Amino acid sequence: MVNVTLADLARHLDLHVSTISRSLDPARAGRVNAATRARVLAAAAELGYTGHQIAGSLRRGRSSTVGIVVPDLSNPFVHPVIRGVVAALDRRGFMGFVAESGDDHAQLRRILEHLVSRRVDAIITSAARSGDAAMLKGVARAGTPLVLVARYLPDSGLPWVTHDDHRGGELAAEHLLDLGHVRLAQLRGPADVQTFLDRGAGFADVLQRRGLAPAAEFDSASAGTPSVEEGRRLMGRLLDRGGDRPTAVFAHNDLMAIGALEALAERGLCCPLDVSVMGYNDNTLTEHLNPPLSTVHLPTREAGRLAGEMALALIDEPGSRPSPIRLEPTLIARRSIAPPTPAGDAAASTVGRPASRRAG
Template structure:
């Protein structure tokens, strides 16, 4: 079956081909009268016309594609971020291309070179580690770049992030207010800004209360369930007496901590309270439901899409860093010692 062309639509609508081109172009359709525009669009639908988005974009010097580069597609937190980006771009006729770095800097470089080769209009990445700064600065000189979730402090790169230091303080404040004094944290990778800031915020609040943060002898290499299991085991093995509460730097690591407690015959929250970070979908369905810090992934993704679009329209430069506030979501995993959950979700 022959492909329907602009000439076919023009013939069906009884107008010139240039009129059809303008009527079907979101950026030029206002140049065509309402009745003519409606007639052209009706003809296009009737004939099954499909525009060539690539050719149209290239005429403007664009491909109408954004690269979305994430660290781990298996992390349940990333789904709402991707949905926010997709919905933020949907009304703009932009197609997102999603790639994964597996939280590896070498793979990050390979992915970035690949997406540049596809002439994307912008890049949004949630996978930045501190060792990637030189690479990402180079990318930002070639195409608009927005860091999301993770940022690179003092890099000057556009970023939409969470107030992770405040989130860490909220976690510590919640556990102290529940009566805990032997408090531990399972720290995420040292070269990721969000985990550095959660560590700093948590420690700073405990120091104000003259409490030492109990921590295993090493940090997680990756923010995964398996690393949560490993660090929780190391923590318990390194202490004569287990902590009464543990803050894991994300929900996946907290799930791993819960697994280890169960294996060792310890109950949560009666023996050890556990809380995570991100408020992923499964946190309310664990046994017990997990206390966590809510990171608004959907909103963060939508704002990242807006920021990338603004950079394109501005012709480069950088947008200001935007920081979203954390929210404590208390559930049964940090029930206080009096036997009643604090502000249950």
């Protein structure tokens, strides 16, 4: 009873396997007598027939499966993306399986090879760094539809669904400038991921347009990985350099912003009174922080959904070239940003320090 096959059912019912096969497939149910089909269904249920997608996939040449590759499962921004993809896939009976690359090229290669050799019908990934472009293009050229989500590769010719991160950077800068900040810093994400470059460029563009070129000293190096730890390290270096402090920093994602908050706290500085901190992504946890993080919201779930549909379209029409999609960010103002106060104001430590509260 361990492995029931079509042949088992055929023997049991004294029918041919092809009849069984047709009976079990709702799309082909019309080709078989209703009574016969009922018998087959009953027997299948009774004997516990579970199907055998491996065999079916081999014959059909399709697996109704797509691989979802993310850089880091712990980074909350990937969860809505995954759910969006899965939701889109579900509607067409496709299954999505998730793998984590750890933002490591070799690991990504292993995953891709596995996925391709397992003949997934498509691959959707948000783990693309510029150094991965050739490999990813190779996968697509070899016949597995590949769509980029959240992160994109500018001139790769690969289809993508991403966000307008340049605009997001602008939103961050405008918000800070409108409040009166002039000493601004950026906590840059990895330089080999285009979205981080876009955020930085958008931010810088606004400063320049307003005639406020940021002092170079306020600009951090790029993080090796966009993590809490790196955010803490970069912010620490910024703060320990002596001289004027920035009154506001734009962290290129929420994780790095959390690191920045820690670096501030470790030095007895208060956010937002001493330094305002702007995050990016609007991770689920950010509103639960203290202070709740002002950040740039991205419709990541929507991006996932669109990426899923794009992959399905690519599966339906292998040759097609879907046009890239860029979704609009919006600014979420919470409590980690306030107008600048005179630097070194000692009274800032308790006065007006707000209790944690949910954003409305």
